[in-house]
Amino acid sequence: MKGVSMTNINMVTVAGGGVLGSQIAYQSAFKGKKVTVYDINDEAVAAAEERVRNLRDLYKRDINATDEQFDAGLNNLSYSSDLAEAVKDADLVIEAIPEKPSIKHDFYRSLAKAAPEKTIFASNSSTYVPSTFAEDTGRPDKFLNMHFANQIWRMNTAEIMGTKQTDPKVFDLIVDYAKEIGMVPIVLKKEQPGYVLNTLLIPLLNAAAYLWGHDIADPQTVDKTWMIGTGAPMGPFAIFDVVGLRTALNITKEQQGDNPDYKPFMEKIQKMMDEGRNGKDSGQGFYTYPDPAFDRPDFLKA
Structure with missing residues (x-):
């Protein structure tokens, strides 16, 4: 075209x-x-x-x-x-x-x-x-x-x-x-790490990483909360899948370093990758593709 x-x-x-x-x-x-x-x-x-x-x-x-x-x-x-x-x-x-x-x-x-x-x-x-x-x-x-x-x-x-x-x-x-x-x-009129989109998005992903890393809520619960509360088509863990878990891990390492708040998240992500669950591109991450649970009509129902 x-x-x-x-x-x-x-x-x-x-x-x-x-x-x-x-x-x-x-x-x-x-x-x-x-x-x-x-x-x-x-x-x-x-x-x-x-x-x-x-x-x-x-x-x-x-x-x-x-x-x-x-x-x-x-x-x-x-x-x-x-x-x-x-x-x-x-x-x-x-x-x-x-x-x-x-x-x-x-x-x-x-x-x-x-x-x-x-x-x-x-x-x-x-x-x-x-x-x-x-x-x-x-x-x-x-x-x-x-x-x-x-x-x-x-x-x-x-x-x-x-x-x-x-x-x-x-x-x-x-x-x-x-x-x-x-x-x-x-x-953009001047340099900004994360541009506009990621300046808005990264705090959301960091919050999701913290919630799951510290066993406060599981990924589907976090995603449901965000999707119901904001009307978004997907939640942060679905976004992790789309981006790819390796990219998510690399960015978290670069931004958070040795921050203990994010160490559990990075360890869990690494374990998933060791199991071959690398995100949407590999067919499995937090969800299984091509029919992820968050796309199903009953995902947001009680």
Whole structure:
């Protein structure tokens, strides 16, 4: 499905083919961009391809995409485990690699050497402001953050945050690019860890983590309470599943460190992951998929 062209950004590389990276890549391809998905090895690339293929039924169900439209998006995608090859023609690289500073620092230093001078870099980091990595990029004027919400085809926001060094023209170009791929741009006027969405969301998830970690309430009780009380379509533990338990654990470790209030939660999450329960993407987390209990009509009944 070709998007409305407002920019000259046509060749896009998405670095990281995980849950959100694969969605960013496909949504961009679905809207007519030529997209290369880069990941660190052939196994990771194959996993990204499978994640993309698994989006078909969701696009058909949620936004009434036809098989023909979905296939057209697939035809705009290619995959690579060679960074230099993946970015050689890129107008834009969107980074969606793990939320660990050491990994991101190393990645941007490598990317700076591999990418053409013209290439804009955008990080999808949910927790780190762009100034954290700006100097690593070798082009701080062409670097900013563009953060997407999970289930990008439905939760269609792109939060855009620059640094004092970001060229305003580059910032405006990325705002337009977000519109091109079907997003509602959420423009931040200054750097804020967590942007708008996670500044609102993380306190909710932390509270849920505390309640479960300390055996005050089980996950379904917490989710029911939130859903009944606010009318939300899902509760915090369903959100953990969608985000992926590894991401939830990494973010909690980074933000809470040795805080004893969150140690029980992190231990429980690790145990779930050791059992292969990694969230929605693996078919099981706090709920079992594709038919999670919170989606059933009787979930909110007495």
